[in-house]
Amino acid sequence: MLSVKNIDVAYGRAKVLHDISLELEPGRMVFIAGRNGAGKTTFLKSIAGFMKPLAGTITFLNKNITGLPPEKVALLGIRYVFQDKRVFSNLTVRENLELAAYPVKEKISTAVEKVMSIYPKMEKFLNLRAGSLSGGQRQILLIGRALVGDPKLLLIDEPTEGLAAGTINDILNVLSMMKGKVSMIIVEQNLSVVGMLGDKVYIMREGKIVQECSDKTDITDKAKLEKFL
Amino acid sequence: MINTIAYGLTIGAILYIISIGLSLTFGTMRIVNFAHGFVYTIGAYLLISSLPFVRNNFFLGALIAVVAVIPISYVVERFVIRKLYGVSIDYAIIATYAVALIGVDLTKWIWGASPIPLSDPIGMDISIFSVTLPMYRVLIIALSLVIFGALTVFFKKTIIGKIVIASLEDKDAVKSLGINVDKYFSIVFIIGSCLAALGGVLYAPITSVHPYMGMMVLLISFAVVLVGGLGNIKGTFVSAFVLGMVMAITGRFWGPAAETMVFVVMGIVLIFKPVEV
Numbered sequence: 001m002l003s004v005k006n007i008d009v010a011y012g013r014a015k016v017l018h019d020i021s022l023e024l025e026p027g028r029m030v031f032i033a034g035r036n037g038a039g040k041t042t043f044l045k046s047i048a049g050f051m052k053p054l055a056g057t058i059t060f061l062n063k064n065i066t067g068l069p070p071e072k073v074a075l076l077g078i079r080y081v082f083q084d085k086r087v088f089s090n091l092t093v094r095e096n097l098e099l100a101a102y103p104v105k106e107k108i109s110t111a112v113e114k115v116m117s118i119y120p121k122m123e124k125f126l127n128l129r130a131g132s133l134s135g136g137q138r139q140i141l142l143i144g145r146a147l148v149g150d151p152k153l154l155l156i157d158e159p160t161e162g163l164a165a166g167t168i169n170d171i172l173n174v175l176s177m178m179k180g181k182v183s184m185i186i187v188e189q190n191l192s193v194v195g196m197l198g199d200k201v202y203i204m205r206e207g208k209i210v211q212e213c214s215d216k217t218d219i220t221d222k223a224k225l226e227k228f229l
Numbered sequence: 230m231i232n233t234i235a236y237g238l239t240i241g242a243i244l245y246i247i248s249i250g251l252s253l254t255f256g257t258m259r260i261v262n263f264a265h266g267f268v269y270t271i272g273a274y275l276l277i278s279s280l281p282f283v284r285n286n287f288f289l290g291a292l293i294a295v296v297a298v299i300p301i302s303y304v305v306e307r308f309v310i311r312k313l314y315g316v317s318i319d320y321a322i323i324a325t326y327a328v329a330l331i332g333v334d335l336t337k338w339i340w341g342a343s344p345i346p347l348s349d350p351i352g353m354d355i356s357i358f359s360v361t362l363p364m365y366r367v368l369i370i371a372l373s374l375v376i377f378g379a380l381t382v383f384f385k386k387t388i389i390g391k392i393v394i395a396s397l398e399d400k401d402a403v404k405s406l407g408i409n410v411d412k413y414f415s416i417v418f419i420i421g422s423c424l425a426a427l428g429g430v431l432y433a434p435i436t437s438v439h440p441y442m443g444m445m446v447l448l449i450s451f452a453v454v455l456v457g458g459l460g461n462i463k464g465t466f467v468s469a470f471v472l473g474m475v476m477a478i479t480g481r482f483w484g485p486a487a488e489t490m491v492f493v494v495m496g497i498v499l500i501f502k503p504v505e506v
Binding site for chain 1: 388391392394397398399401402403404405406407408409
């Protein structure tokens with residue numbers, strides 16, 4: 001479904017990703033782990049079209065998407081969920097969903113239903129400003145917003161960062177519900193989350209993939225994963 | 230004093246009409262658009278040129294001038310502004326300032342450098358609460374209120390408005406939904422330019438029309454935008470009327486300081502509320 005082959009990415013003259021390759025099959029949930037500054041977010045941004053690779057290719061459903069602008073990548077069915085819970089805080093929850101529904105020509109009622117199906121509690125917040133939601137609710141809104149238009153691949157950046165344990169459970173429930181229905185690449189530092197949900201884990205260090213684990217025993221072995229970080 | 234207040238409200242209304250486009254361009258695209266002053270000037274000159282063709286009907290001439298600005302602003306946006314999205318703010322200043330200077334010379338070449346006076350298009354007074362005011366000025370104030378209301382509805386109720394509001398906050402997140410933000414920025418830019426031209430048209434009968442009129446008003450408009458907040462529709466409205474009043478009241482007691490006082494107020498506001506660019 002997604003094939004990233006030998007990409008190099010740089011900020012100006014500083015190269016931050018070196019020869020990165022990744023393969024993703026449909027319906028799989030792949031995690032990318034690594035310490036701060038390892039290049040995880042840059043990698044997701046490169047797939048989403050926010051960073052243009054210097055070298056290498058990114059192919060999605062047999063179409064070369066290397067260097068396509070983010071709005072075109074999104075319309076092909078790849079949605080990027082930013083870190084830092086970046087909702088449109090001046091718009092209501094419903095308007096956030098309306099904006100997601102507009103480019104894919106989906107009915108707002110269908111978009112709302114999609115979010116309700118993964119988090120029914122969101123109904124009472126629909127007419128509130130998204131900026132008034134808690135961190136966990138914002139994250140769920142972002143994931144729900146990304147599901148509008150039935151994307152084929154979600155790129156989710158640090159979904160549990162800065163959240164309390166109870167809220168992390170809500171996010172885990174949402175991600176579990178989506179598992180198998182949509183492919184996902186998730187950047188996550190919380191190795192317990194990785195162990196619970198991951199089909200495959202890539203460990204990144206200094207802009208390179210240093211380890212790839214697809215064996216469930218390795219993925220659930222937090223101590224072993226930590227050694228690679 | 231009543232006349233001073235009426236003058237302040239008129240200046241405020243015109244400042245609002247000019248500044249709102251500047252504020253939205255600044256807020257969404259992070260572009261300091263000096264070419265805005267050129268569009269303001271060209272609006273006034275297009276009015277003058279169109280008047281003989283519409284039997285000196287000011288309002289029809291005004292409409293023609295504002296509509297004629299659409300292709301001009303599209304060319305500026307397409308070939309100058311669009312190249313500046315995402316680049317350093319100083320490039321935008323240099324490029325749009327160049328457009329403004331070319332605009333001034335072009336204006337001088339076509340219409341000449343001498344100021345052209347225009348008379349009050351209505352030429353009637355109106356009595357409100359036993360105060361007599363020129364009807365034209367009351368009309369300008371009323372029009373600014375209508376524009377404020379229309380823009381508020383536009384940004385709250387239409388999908389284009391919501392996209393712009395979301396882009397003011399997080400342009401990349403809007404792109405990640407599959408929305409071509411630049412297309413909507415172009416729409417905002419053209420709406421803003423039409424409003425600038427309308428400002429020029431409306432101010433023409435109050436002052437005289439000359440090639441540098443846009444350069445003069447532009448700096449005051451920047452002050453309005455900075456005090457009101459980048460892309461803040463309500464803030465720009467309040468700021469325009471407050472600074473318009475500051476100009477009018479200062480001008481009544483000490484004429485030469487009228488414009489300076491606007492920048493003093495801006496400085497004070499920026500000390501307490503710095504602008505994030």
